[in-house]
Amino acid sequence: MADVVIESTPDVLMDLDKSGQGDVRTEEMLVNMGPQHPATHGVLRVVLRTDGEMVLESIPHVGYLHRCAEKIGENLQPYQYIPYTDRMDYLAGMNNNQAYALAIEKLAGVEVPERGKYLRVIFAELNRVASHLVAFGTYGLDMGAFTPFLYSFREREMILDMCESACGARLTYSYLTIGGAHDDVPDRFFDVLLEFLDYFEPKIPEYNQLLSFNHIFVKRTADVGVISASDAIAWGLTGPCLRGSGVKWDLRRSAPYEIYDRFEFDIPVGVAGGTDGIPRSVVVGDCWSRYFVRVLEMQQSCRIIRQAIEQIPDGDHINKKLKNLKLPAGEVYMEIENPRGQLGFYVQGDGSAIPSRVKARGPSFSNISILNHIGRGCLLADIPAIVGSTDIVMGEVDR
Amino acid sequence: MHEATQQVISALSEGFSDVDFSPSPLMDRADGAVGAEQIYVRVPADRLLEVMRFLRNSEACAFEQLCDLTCVDYLNFPKATDRYGVVYSLLSLSRNHRIWVKCFVNDPSPEVPSVTGVWAGAEWMEREVWDMFGVRFSDHPDLRRILTWEAFEAHPLRKDYPLRGRGEREDYEVLTRESR
DSSP states (O other), X not given: OOOOOOOOOOHHHHHHHHHTTTSOOOOEEEEEEOSSOGGXXXXXXXXXXXXXXXXXXXXXXXXXXXXXXXXXXXXXXXXXXXXXXXXXXXXXXXXXXXXXXXXXXXXXXXXXXXXXXXXXXXXXXXXXXXXXXXXXXXXXXXXXXXXXXXHHHHHHHHHHHHHHHHHSOSSOOOOEETTEESSOOOTTHHHHHHXXXXXXXXXXXXXXXXXXXXXXXXXXXXXXXXXXXXXXXXXTOOTHHXXXXXXXXXXXXXXXXXXGGGSOOOOOOOOOTTSTTOOTTOOTTSHHHHHHHHXXXXXXXHHHHHHHHHHOOOSOSBOTXXXXXXXXXXXXXXXXXXXXXXXXXXXXXXXXXXXXXXXXXXXXXXXXXXXXXXXXXXXXXXXXXXXXXXXXXXXXXXX | OOHHHHHHHHHHHHHOTTSOOOOEESSOOTTOSTTTTOEEEEOOGGGHHHHHHHHHHSTTTOOOEEEEEEXXXXXXXXXXXXXXEEEEEEEETTTTEEEEEEEEEOXXXXXXXXXXXXXXXXXXXXXXXXXXXXXXXXXXXXXXXXXXXXXXXXXXXXXXXXXXXTTSOTTSOOOOTTTO
């Protein structure tokens, strides 16, 4: 029997190694992501300068959905402008209606009847749940999990049905208007709503099992795209993006508009991993924290809605004395907590019925402006994770 | 005026005794209270940067966040003396108070110093004001148009820019009722 000969490494390869030519040479490359890309949540375009898998620079380009919403607002009466506000943050139409209506009411000194205020809170919170459900579902989708998307849209459908029963529209409501809510809710609406809450609240732990604590999902999002609290504040981040960095700031608590001072609710913030069942790898301010703040906020919204249903009085749903609204000379800045952060309207009147300046401060605009700052040095696959975790709506960025 | 705002104003007047801030409510209404808590101060463009640094860093003010930065075109506005008012909405998260700062500039070359060095988030907001109003921000790191395209020349939110007509495609066939 012949001895087994173990072949040594061929000489050619050895030589290559020594000369250094066997190394992988890298080269910087520009990668264009979007504006038509499923992970950019609309028409966001990001130009990435990459070195292999490493992102050196990620420059967002916005404006693809610019519709001159502010110019239009300066040429229309406030009532006529309400439908345009729906189309800014189209996942949270109710909240946008509410913000603009509040700004105009503050400027013109309009009273809102009690029932109208409660209806506004109920629908604003319902819309917050619907919006966070989209964020939850599509974020799973971005991370390669298709099932949570189906679950969240199943529940969102019920909310849309309820909104439809109140105002006839499923997405662009124009329901909350100047002086209150446009119509009263139909009979048995609150029974249906309570039924939904009973059904929905136990679903949230299910979502957590399904996605939040899923090992792959945590690996993709924990300790990725970390934003420090001071950075978040300096860049003008608001909403879950700010609270995910551990800053306990919510306008519903710190500057209660409408009637939010009458409800009990908690403000969830991002916490470090290892406590309260939070995965060990989680860092305050990472993508997972921002995501999880939204999940917890859905619970709090349900709490607020339950209290509102208990307290809601009978009476008018809208200020019926309102005719021919004139805006006095002067300016007003009204900010509310929309699902994505602080939505502000800066409205200036000049004595006529049409405002002379309407400025919408969309939270997504500031939230996405930090992308290049936090995206530096991350991996290419982390970019969809970061963009998804900021939960932007391009209609609001571009207006 | 709220007590917190009062403190900010007095801290400002102490720090800059040579500037006339003339604090007044955003909305000056005869019937009083509504909106009276929203106070703005006027700052000349050449002192803006140091005032903003002071508002951001001093103990009494501590405005950590720039909520909003926008501009108002006062062309044809009743009793207005200046053309552009750049409006800064500041928020202090630690003290929970707000203040508005207005800086008025005029044609032919409206320009204010950039506050990106004070609040990083001002970068995009200033780009938007440049795009929409044509107010330049000196020392801005990257003053490009943001919402409209690079080759666009006008500043559409100025009051002398018409709502319809300009910028529409001229070779585009217009259908009228008669030509149908």
